[in-house]
Amino acid sequence: MEKELTMPKLRPEMENGVLCAWLKEEGDTVTAGEPLFEIETDKVVNQIEATESGVLKKQLFEEGDTVNVETPVAILETK
Amino acid sequence: MLTVQNFSHDPFYNQAFEEYVFQTFREDDVFLLWQNSPAVIVGSFQNICREVHVETLRRLGIPVVRRMSGGGTVYHDLGNVNYTYISRQDGMVDYDRCLQPVINALNDIGVPARKNRTCDIAIGEEKISGSAQRSAGGRVLHHGTLLFQSDLTVLDHITTHHKNDCFQSKGTASAICTVTNIVDHLAVPMTLEEFKQRLLDRMVPPGCPRLTLTAEQDAEVCRLRDEKYHSWEWTWGRTPAFTYEKSGTFAGAPIRVAYQARKGIVSNAEIECAALDGGEAARLLNGARLDPEGFDEICRTLVGKRAEELMDWLL
Numbered sequence: 001m002e003k004e005l006t007m008p009k010l011r012p013e014m015e016n017g018v019l020c021a022w023l024k025e026e027g028d029t030v031t032a033g034e035p036l037f038e039i040e041t042d043k044v045v046n047q048i049e050a051t052e053s054g055v056l057k058k059q060l061f062e063e064g065d066t067v068n069v070e071t072p073v074a075i076l077e078t079k
Numbered sequence: 080m081l082t083v084q085n086f087s088h089d090p091f092y093n094q095a096f097e098e099y100v101f102q103t104f105r106e107d108d109v110f111l112l113w114q115n116s117p118a119v120i121v122g123s124f125q126n127i128c129r130e131v132h133v134e135t136l137r138r139l140g141i142p143v144v145r146r147m148s149g150g151g152t153v154y155h156d157l158g159n160v161n162y163t164y165i166s167r168q169d170g171m172v173d174y175d176r177c178l179q180p181v182i183n184a185l186n187d188i189g190v191p192a193r194k195n196r197t198c199d200i201a202i203g204e205e206k207i208s209g210s211a212q213r214s215a216g217g218r219v220l221h222h223g224t225l226l227f228q229s230d231l232t233v234l235d236h237i238t239t240h241h242k243n244d245c246f247q248s249k250g251t252a253s254a255i256c257t258v259t260n261i262v263d264h265l266a267v268p269m270t271l272e273e274f275k276q277r278l279l280d281r282m283v284p285p286g287c288p289r290l291t292l293t294a295e296q297d298a299e300v301c302r303l304r305d306e307k308y309h310s311w312e313w314t315w316g317r318t319p320a321f322t323y324e325k326s327g328t329f330a331g332a333p334i335r336v337a338y339q340a341r342k343g344i345v346s347n348a349e350i351e352c353a354a355l356d357g358g359e360a361a362r363l364l365n366g367a368r369l370d371p372e373g374f375d376e377i378c379r380t381l382v383g384k385r386a387e388e389l390m391d392w393l394l
Contacts, residue, residue, distance in 0.1 A: 010172040018251070020124040021317070035215065038123075040251060042197055043150030044172050045123045047215035064249035064319045 001079070003052060004072040010041060016068045017041035024056045036074060039067075054078035080108045081288035082279065090118035090144045090155065095304035097163055098147055099296070101213075101220045104165070110282045111163040112275055115155035119143045119237060122150045122211065126248040126318050132241035133371050134390050141237070145314045148222060150211035151253030154237050158229035158260070160275055161222060162282075168219035172212065174198040177221035181208075184281035188274070190261055198223075205259035225278075227271050228262045243394075250319030315369050316343040329392055330354035330385060336392050343369045355381050355389075364393075 007017050017039040024036050035047040036056065058075040061067055083104065085096050093113050100109060119141060121127050127143055130152040136143060155161065164177050178194055185192040185200070192208075195201035200208035200223070210223030239255050261274070269277070283289065292300065307313050318340065326335040334352035338345050348364035350357045363377045374393050378386035 012171075014172075018124065018249070040122075040124050040149040042172065042174075043122070043148070043211040045147065045149040045211075045213045046172070047213075049216075 001077070002057065003054070003076045003078050005036065005048065005051070005074040005076060007039065007067040007069050007071050007073055008046075008048065009069040010044065010046060014041055014069055016066050017046075019061045019063060019065050019067055019073060020045065021063055022059055023047075026056055026059055028056050030054060030056055030076070036076075048073075050076060052076065052078045080110055080283050081290060082110050082112070082283045083290045083292065085111060085113045088114055088116040088157065089304075090115040090120065090142060091308040092300065092304045093161075094120075094144055094146055094308045095300045096292075097220070097222065098307075099292075099300045099303055100163075101165055101218065103296070105218065107288075108167075109163070109165040110279075111161075111165075112279055113161050113163070114157055114159065115161065117141050117154075117156045117233075119152060119154055121145050121152045122251050122253075123147055123213070124149065124250050124317070124319060125152060125253070126246055126250045126321055127315070128318075128323075128369075128394055129243050129246040129248055129250075129321075130253055131237055132243065133394050134387075135241065136237070137371050137375075143314065144308060145317065146211075148211035148213040148220065149251060150209070151251060152238055153209060153224055154229075154234040155224065156229050156233070158227055158271065160225040160227055160271070160278075162225060162278070163220060163222040164282075165218060165220050168214050168217060172214070172219075174210070174212075174221070177212070177219070178210065178223075180282065181223070184278055187281050188277040189265060189267055189269070191264060192261075199256070200225075202259060202261070202264045204257070206256040207259060207261050209256075226258055226260050227274055228260050231258060231260065234258065245325040246321050246323055248319050248321030250321075311343070311368060311370060318343050318369055325392055327392065329389060330382070334392055338364060340369050345369060 020040050021038040030050040031053045036050050039046050054076045057077040192200050198210045199206050207226050208223045213220045320341045322339045324337045332353040338348040345364050345367045348361045350360040378389040382389050
């Protein structure tokens with residue numbers, strides 16, 4: 001089953017965040033709770049963790065891209 | 080609340096110390112006070128070359144250290160006191176929850192501080208403290224500077240006068256603010272050591288644990304310092320992708336330099352100048368690491384004694 005991970009809204013005022021770093025490559029296996037990517041907004045670097053175990057199927061943005069909140073960033077293939 | 084004492088002034092060690100404490104002391108809130116000898120500390124996702132004049136810092140012997148939190152570039156010296164406040168985080172980012180206890184403590188010890196903008200502390204309209212955060216694994220690390228008696232001339236020179244717009248880059252740009260030293264706003268004078276002691280006593284009242292690292296823990300911090308914070312991969316390899324272009328005059332001849340870098344590796348280098356071998360320059364630069372020491376060597380190979388002058392066209 002495919003599961004989307006989106007850019008989270010971390011402050012009420014937050015409109016977008018920068019995808020700073022991918023911590024997993026496409027095809028990598030991830031376990032629930034493992035950090036998947038890092039975002040920065042308002043001087044906070046936030047590690048976003050996988051909510052379920054699976055394989056990182058698709059990175060939808062490149063490092064450095066600004067992404068609006070609630071927009072899908074990664075697709076995880078889960079069992 | 081507990082504290083872990085850190086008397087080191089080594090900016091690389093201190094970043095590692097903070098990260099180690101963040102990862103290891105997970106059961107309680109933690110408050111740290113620490114100081115760096117002169118150093119430039121850049122945000123996790125900044126282009127160093129765009130924020131500061133790297134060659135000036137290299138000549139002054141001021142190291143550049145990348146930290147793990149977001150935000151902009153700051154200059155630290157021994158007149159500045161850094162604090163770190165680590166606590167649980169339930170979801171949303173909240174600066175006030177971290178800032179307010181520090182502001183209250185400052186007020187209690189006679190510093191007329193107030194919150195300003197999202198995450199600054201000011202006296203009047205002038206900034207005395209900037210802060211940034213990192214969150215991971217349900218915990219947040221909030222840290223900030225406290226300008227007590229810093230050399231504001233050097234700070235201004237380094238962080239505001241050398242913005243380099245030859246770099247077209249993604250990544251976080253720094254804000255420029257008017258700053259002031261706490262020592263100039265005290266009704267009752269105190270020394271920097273008294274300031275640190277009083278602030279610590281407010282944040283971590285007597286009776287709370289005041290720890291020091293064991294020898295084994297210290298060895299782990301040193302390993303992190305060497306493997307991460309001293310590494311090219313962390314400091315330069317994390318530079319956001321950019322394109323660079325600059326033109327002018329070198330050794331009496333027109334010069335145009337252009338290149339790109341991705342993950343800190345140079346590509347598409349073009350140097351046009353009658354005073355040097357452009358083909359050789361491009362060959363040396365393509366595939367090279369973005370690194371002042373490496374660039375200096377390339378300049379020496381290309382133009383010998385005029386290396387310093389050429390450096391100003393490459394970075």
